[in-house]
Amino acid sequence: MADTVTFVIMLIAYSAIMVYIGYRGYKATKGATDWLVAGRRVGAWVVALSYGATFISAVAIIGFGGQAQVFGLQLLWLSTLVIIVGVIIAFIVFGYRTRIMSKTLGALTFPELIAKRFNSRFIQGFGGAVIAIFLIAYTAAVFKATASLVQITFGISYETSIIVFTIIVAVYLLLGGLFAVMWTDSVQGLIMVVGIGLLLAMVWASLGGVIPANEALAALGPAKYAPNGLTSASSFGSVSFMLVTSLIFGVGIGALAQPQLAIRFMTAKNAKVLRQGVPIGAIFMFLTVYVAFTVGALSNVMFKNNGIAIPTSADLVIPTLINSLFPSWFVFLFLFAILSASMSTASSLFHVSGSAVGRDLYDKAWKKGLAGQKSMSVTKIATVVVIAATLVLSLYPPDAVAYLCTFAYGAIAATFLAPFVATLYWKRATREGIIASMVGGLAATLLWYTFVYSKTASVITHTNVAPPLGLLDPLFIGIPVSFVLVIIVSLMTKKPEEEHIARAFTGIS
């Protein structure tokens, strides 16, 4: 077990830096635009690093890294897709228009952008409710993963870890709003890049380079979920093929409509920031996700060469690898990289959930818009409530939280992706079409999780649907349903007013 005292001292120094950034954010925050979209004056490095650090949580590194041990290098498709879809397409196809349209319409949250584009309080309220319900559960899961790692490595109790992390994040978030969140994200993102990036260099070095490492992995032969070997793809149509493609496309495409990521586009100072953010974001993903997946797969060789038993749970693969085979200084560095991954994701989720409850749901949808300072106070109070709720759910998680967390990614993508595309690109889309798309996409996803998707349906409703249908990710049902609904219902309803469309698309060529 690594030295607990050293860890505590380093944690205090780390927290002091984060709180100082929070204080700087506090000085820079004057009103709602500063708190919610960082004054729309953020530069390329901060936008891109914050985007990446928010995207990549401890779950992505520890959880998916562990999955790579099981699936082998075929999971590299996921990191490829995260770079191409999650960064390049997201920034180029969605980023520019999101920034301009949100500025023109004065939208300060992701649901507010869609709501203002379609003049609908319902859209904002419904969007806010979906974000609040699913992202609070997701945040609880992010904290749970980190606290478990700290418990394994340093023997600090799970409860203490959760409470300490929550307090640190709460302090800097409540001090400086999105300014604090994005700047701390950037520092945390740099720690992630160093800690995680170094891991692959060390693994490759110990295995004699890229090609010898791959050859050693291939020589291990077939595995349960890599029947053709750990450096080969599964055969088309097989169970492992369904599992891995479902995972890859589900996560890759789902990334396009996550509110905590889309809000970053609204903070960019100008178009140049987004253009320059593309390579920074892509390289960040390479140095984190690509590394985690490669190391996860190569851990099979590392464990074999060193006579270490492969952990029974995929979540323990990376922690076991680090704790058993790396020097203690690296254990600290890696742990702070994971801590940074968790905190950067959690602070962004707290921020987006707090504004969903305070601004989208209460202020705009229910109270029909409060006055300036009152509106700000409501959002801040809602953020405190969200943080407290997440803390309680992390400490005493009811069964429902595990399900909501599993549903979170797919449910949010199915609710927002089609409306987001229509908001930015389809002038003929109508309010009714968007509402049908949001409600229908969410309903289809939840029904699929409950009755068909074998992983969840077998527990919730005890139904066992055979593959391939039972292995199909609900996102593949929810997203097409929501696209079909927005098209059909929009074409069946009255065209939107041309004057409003012209205003919404001002500055978009």
Place this chain on the structure above:
Amino acid sequence: MIWGMDLWVFTAFILTYIAIIFSLIYGLWPRKEEEDKEERNEEG
């Protein structure tokens, strides 16, 4: 097998690097005229 990977996995491996190179060219290549025009549009 190419570099110890089958063709499908190797494609993902090489696509990652192509994506990184594309992002670098896209991000670092100045597009001053377009960006200036956009700024003028927004101001207008």
